[in-house]
Amino acid sequence: MTVVARRSHELKRLEGKVALVTGAGRRKGLGEAICQRLASEGAKVVVTDLGVPAADLPADRIGTRSELDEVVAQIRATGGEASACLLDVRNELQVQEAVAFAKSTYGGLDILVNNAGVGYLMAPFTEMPLERWDLVLGVNLTGAFLCSKHAAQAMIEQGRGGRIINIASVAAKSGSMYLSAYAASKHGMIGFTRSAALELGLHKITVNAICPNHVTTGLGSVQNALRAEQRGQTIDEYLTEMRSRIPLGRVGLAEDTAKACAFLCSAEADYITAEAMNVSGGQEVH
Template sequence: MTFPILEGKSAIVTGAAMGMGEATAKLFAEAGARVLVADMNEERGKAVADEITASGGTAVFHQVNIADSAQVKAMVQAAVDAFGRLDVAVNNAALTPDDNLTSEIDEDYWDRLMSVDLKGTALCLKWELQQLVRQGDGGSIVNISSVSGFRPQPKNPAYVAAKHGVNGLTKTAALENGEHAIRVNAVAPGAIDTPMLRGALEQTGQSEAEFAPALSLLGRFGQPREVAQASLWLASDQSSYVTGSVIHVDAGYTSR
């Protein structure tokens, strides 16, 4: 059972067509929020919005490339047009990690990943913060980081650098916006059972039973909804004295 702790709130969730973003959009709707399902994937994004509506929630889809400032501005405006205001945002959209040694960086993919995972998150913050400041009554933003923002992984130089940057953006935005009663936090997931992770397992020929113990003290992968629960708490008034923080949802991976 999900309590209606976001009742009456308007939320944006980026990267909401699948995985953690989809789980977050659906959980927020269960908790009473009106949700803008934002993603590049129009077909799947519309399906998620339709599933929320069919379950009794309120959601609309908006197609966006978060690497484009004008599109991000339009995304925020779409939420305001649909719901009257913005209260909460979860900046989840990201590209698949790179797979090159630092000495062999794929410069084209580096630029592409940085434009989404780091610049895209910054652009989301820019336009979301402007709307929240303009409204004048606070709000909550959650950025999705990664354990890679704390414990570097080999052959992921772009992704690791971007997620370190997301942590820095989170803390800077929190410092700047406390006076506006706007809280900015992040969630750092570990090994979460998403299509991205399953694809990596297929590439390496490993099973969850073989791979999970190296990444989790609980010996299993996390579920997207478990990450969404952390975002829900940070988005709600139940975390009203929390800002500038990063919550690790990683089954203890970064503790050892």
């Protein structure tokens, strides 16, 4: 018998599913790759992001409305189904509206990916203003809580199970110099993942975290520039040194996280919950 190899993105493991992804309206971000992958596997995707300037976030670090529309257009151009929705994950009313949008547009909600994150505010914690700490914890951790709360309510009401995926980081498992608020928020995300998984198991809703290592997105390139400067290196020198510490010999790609996300959303991961899965080429091992 001839075995015809199918590339995994040709799999349609998510047909009939509706997904909502936060912080996904930035080109070349992890969120964009996750939306593209989920849509390519058959999910209908609500692509959400701030889309408008936020008073307390640098304008050049957030997804704009036109970028959000481009992400949606790109998915549609490749035959996928997607819609845009503005969402500041810190705003509970907007979170409720985004969940309602998924239900009214696509008839339900099966998958939530908490991807929105702030990871570019680097400083020694002894010099960190309280507002900056609150900002990072507010987006990365409280935002994931609010979105999970309302998505889980919708999933429980539907009664057909569900998936919540929290995009954490290798900084969820080890300390990260000058990124104390970020590391604290990501460590917190794992604690939240494990606790929510305990509460939602009876409803057949799984909750897992993914812990990527460095990916050169908008956020990742700011981290590279600052780390290289601190070490007196060029960015290329810094990246070469980073690669030497990764057993698989390269930094992460947005697609690596997107593939792991699609797997955890699929029926193949039915019995996997409360995990914090490294997608780090072997860089993080616990």
